[in-house]
Amino acid sequence: MLEGINRKYDISGIIASLVVLAFSGLLIYLLYTQIPYGQDKMLVSKDYIKMGVNSTGATNLVTSVVLSFRGLDTLGEVTVLFASAMAVGLFLLPGAGMWQREENFVLRVASRFLPYLIILIGIYIVSQGHVSPGGGFQGGVVISSGLLLKLILKREKESGFGGLVHALESLMGAGFVALALVGLVKYGSFLYSFGPKGVPGTLLSAGVLPVLYAFIGVKVASEFVAILERFTSSGEEDERA
Amino acid sequence: MNALDFYALSVFLIGLGLMGVFLNRDFVKILISLSVLESGVNLLIVSIGYVRGRIAPILFSKELQASAVGKVVDPVPQALVLTAIVIGLGLLAVGLGMAVWMHRRFGTTDVSELKDLAG
Amino acid sequence: MTKLAVYTFALPLLAGFLMWFVGRLGNRPAKAFSALTSLITTVLAGKVLLSLLKGSSIVVVFGGWRPPLGINFFLDPLAGLWLFSVNVLMFLAVIGSGTRYSWRFYGLLMILLAGLNGLIMSGDLFNVFVFFEIVCLVSFALVAYYRKRESIEAGVKYFVLGSVASSLFLLAIALIYGKTGTLNLAQISYLSNSWPALFKLVVFVLILVGLGVESGVFPLNAWLFDAHPAAPFPVSALLSGIVIESALYVLLRLVGLFFLDKGAVLLVGQTLLLLGVLTFVVAEIVGFYQRDVKRALAYSSAGQIGLMLMAFAVGLSRPDLGSVALVLLFLNHLLAKGGLFLSVGAVSDRSGSRDLDRFAEECAFSDKVVGLVGGLSLVGAPPFLGFWGKVALVFGLLAINMYALVGIVLAVMVLEAIYLMRISSAMLTAKGEGRQDCPGQALSLWVLSLLMLGAGVLAVYGVKKGVDLSRLRFTPKQEYIQTVYDVSAYKGGVDIDG
Structure with missing residues (x-):
């Protein structure tokens, strides 16, 4: 085994390692001299910090950056996830019997109550995204892990289930774009954060931002379940010419 | 941790990831190296945003909101990394989809064998 | 007019998201839906192009935030022409794609269109990265559409090269943000005059490699020659006709703004x-x-x-x-x-x-x-x-x-x-x-x-x-900066720009 690696990759391996080493050294030198660690290097961020809470109502500045100042990036991110879910659906054909697991005492008992706790925590993370660390993506992933724990013991594939996740994914994505378009049509700018600002720091604040996060949370959760379902289904890979 | 630690760590991860991609034959290991590479870059971005002595950019009180500019770290790198991590995740999902398919159809994930496969 | 530009990006996105619903009706409706969407965006892009040829450049503002605070799109006549051409070819490729492709295929094509449109128009560095990733990801997936050995070989090669390139591009962005504190292309362009030579060189190489893979520049174009034969023919047409060109477009735009002092x-x-x-x-x-x-x-x-x-x-x-x-x-x-x-x-x-x-x-x-x-x-x-x-x-x-x-x-x-x-x-x-x-x-x-x-x-x-x-x-740099900054004559507070 070792000899195979050595023979095939000797020269190119050495060259690659040297190049990477040189590059890393150069990188460290540049970082150390050009981008001083721990110093205030902010430019546009100063304005974000000054205006973030007043303009969006969210006390979590990162949320105001993610959903308001740089909302278009978040839309792109949502799109990337959606596209990857679609791509996985393209590669892997659906198979029979996803969740076939051996009966396992710990798993059986835990899956009776643990998923709900996890999903609850996930919902908390999503809903508090504008006042504390959290948000749609983080919470969505937690929710999906709870869902998967719940489903891992199902013996037959849920017939309507696949459809539900895809419908949810699509609707939430479209909903996000729709809200962004509302901003365009009604307020003149795509992704304008509208809605009642409320009292910053409370749950019902920041206008449409928590709604956007909720959409993202549901979308991410359903997307993950869909992707993982495709991965674990034992499909027969036939010719698709 | 001083300057060199975080920067050095991220560059180390980047270098490690790059070497892993170049030198590995198994596609899954290549994917893992890719993740290491991406984590290195993300770590670098976040550590660029750090300012000594400041707190997280969550302005939870009125006093903080009034005088925030010199008190919190840069929120932008955190937002950027949030997006970058998700994008990396999307790429990984597609890559793993390819790996699973490759394994199901051809029984191997060794990229050097790709040329010799029948099909 | 700025609204139309936004629609060229938002409509295909919406179409891609809703494609599952259309796909329930079958693959032909999905194809028709995509054709309709791309036709609409072509018409819109044409209108934008005409307005650009007559008048001056367009800047679109997002989230109600003027640049450099918010993300903006920038369209000069070249961008307008590029945008229009991309949409035309997408429409023709969809129409000419025959009958054998599934709704997922068309859904991914619509997302590809949205990504390309956004990529051409974007005036923000990280935003460019995000759209670029959308384009790359969809391309990787579509190249590996068929179940043959050559498809997976091409797909894997493309994927690995492309992903490494993306990370290198992101690394360049990290360096640029660390040095300038902003991601707005115009602002970075303005500040780039004071970058030291070594820094510029490294960033230039990183961007060149990062975007050069997708553009097909020697010697990073090895993936091209396996991907095109293996991919479904509409995908090959789109890859050669608009994807690699748009990556080149972004590369040249960035080079023109950051490195031409x-x-x-x-x-x-x-x-x-x-x-x-x-x-x-x-x-x-x-x-x-x-x-x-x-x-x-x-x-x-x-x-x-x-x-x-x-x-x-x-x-x-x-x-x-x-x-x-x-x-x-x-x-x-x-x-x-x-x-x-x-x-x-x-x-x-x-x-x-x-x-x-x-x-x-x-x-x-x-x-x-x-x-x-x-x-x-x-x-x-x-x-x-x-x-x-x-x-x-x-x-x-x-x-x-x-x-x-x-x-x-x-x-x-x-x-x-x-x-x-x-x-x-x-x-x-x-x-x-x-x-x-x-x-x-x-x-x-x-x-x-x-x-x-x-x-x-x-x-x-x-x-x-x-x-x-x-x-x-x-x-050119000066004009670009001037156009964007005119929009951003910003003295504080939120303001909406149409």
Whole structure:
């Protein structure tokens, strides 16, 4: 085994390692001299910090950056996830019997109550995204892990289930774009954060931002379940010419 | 941790990831190296945003909101990394989809064998 | 008008998201839905282009935040033209895609369209990265569509190269943000004057590699030659016709904004010129020996990218010749290569072989027309666009005293002509009567042929009438910064800009 690696990759391996080493050294030198660690290097961020809470109502500045100042990036991110879910659906054909697991005492008992706790925590993370660390993506992933724990013991594939996740994914994505378009049509700018600002720091604040996060949370959760379902289904890979 | 630690760590991860991609034959290991590479870059971005002595950019009180500019770290790198991590995740999902398919159809994930496969 | 620009991005996105619902009705409705969406975006992009040609550049603001606080789109006439062309080819590719692709395929195409549209318009560095990732991810997935060994080999190669490139690009962005504190292209451009040389060099190399993989620059274009033959033919048409060009577009736009100060112009120009020549010469020489038709066309695409790089480099000192050459070469390649892939690809699918001698057994009449017109156009026969583009490039090279290069380029162009004509003549002399999957294929091929025939004539007519083709260039740094900052005359507080 070792000899195979050595023979095939000797020269190119050495060259690659040297190049990477040189590059890393150069990188460290540049970082150390050009981008001083721990110093205030902010430019546009100063304005974000000054205006973030007043303009969006969210006390979590990162949320105001993610959903308001740089909302278009978040839309792109949502799109990337959606596209990857679609791509996985393209590669892997659906198979029979996803969740076939051996009966396992710990798993059986835990899956009776643990998923709900996890999903609850996930919902908390999503809903508090504008006042504390959290948000749609983080919470969505937690929710999906709870869902998967719940489903891992199902013996037959849920017939309507696949459809539900895809419908949810699509609707939430479209909903996000729709809200962004509302901003365009009604307020003149795509992704304008509208809605009642409320009292910053409370749950019902920041206008449409928590709604956007909720959409993202549901979308991410359903997307993950869909992707993982495709991965674990034992499909027969036939010719698709 | 001083300057060199975080920067050095991220560059180390980047270098490690790059070497892993170049030198590995198994596609899954290549994917893992890719993740290491991406984590290195993300770590670098976040550590660029750090300012000594400041707190997280969550302005939870009125006093903080009034005088925030010199008190919190840069929120932008955190937002950027949030997006970058998700994008990396999307790429990984597609890559793993390819790996699973490759394994199901051809029984191997060794990229050097790709040329010799029948099909 | 700014609303229309946003719609060209938002509508395909919406269409992609909703594709599952349409897909429940079947694959044909999904195709129709995509065709409708891309037709709408084409019309919108056309309107935007007309307004840009008449007036000045457009800046679109997002989230109600003026730049550099918020993300903005920037559209000059070149961007408008690029946007319009991308949408046209997407529409034609969807129409000409036949009947065998699934709703997921069309959903991914719509997302690809949204990503490309956003990529062309974006004025923010990280936003560019996000859209670039969308385009890359969808491309990786679509290349590996079929279940064959070559598809997974091509897909994996493309995926690995492309993902590493993305991370390197992100690394460059990290460095830029660390140094400048902003992600707005105009603001970075303004601040880039004070970057030290080593920093600039490293960032330049990172961006060049990061975007060069997707653009097809030598030696990073190894994936191209496996991906195009293996991919479904509409995907090959789109990859060659708009995806690699748009990656090149972003690369050139960034180079123009960040690295073209007085000291560096010469160095950058020479580097790009050298890369362009290498890309062109290597690709065409190897392409000459190919027996696989789609593979040969892929080598031709890489070659044309090389020519476009050279045109940009020439344009640094002679914008009248270089920029014009770039635009003409781009349009020509889009139409011709798009058409050739749509026809050759379909024909080789029908006959079951991609070998030069046997692929053309099932040529329909419209395939033969495109084979002739596309081949001539690509080769650079007058009066097609290709001719004018190559003439402009050669004159540009002469104008900057690169006589040796002119000799090399002309010689290699002859090689290219030979193998392209081999393909065209194979199609023209085909015996069998091919039947196309659906009338849409014939329609798209006819439209492309007519466009190619008309474009060359139109361009000459337009120039005679005084149309200033040199407005179609990458807006120079100063003007770019000025346009964006005019919008951002921002004194604090939220303000909405339409």
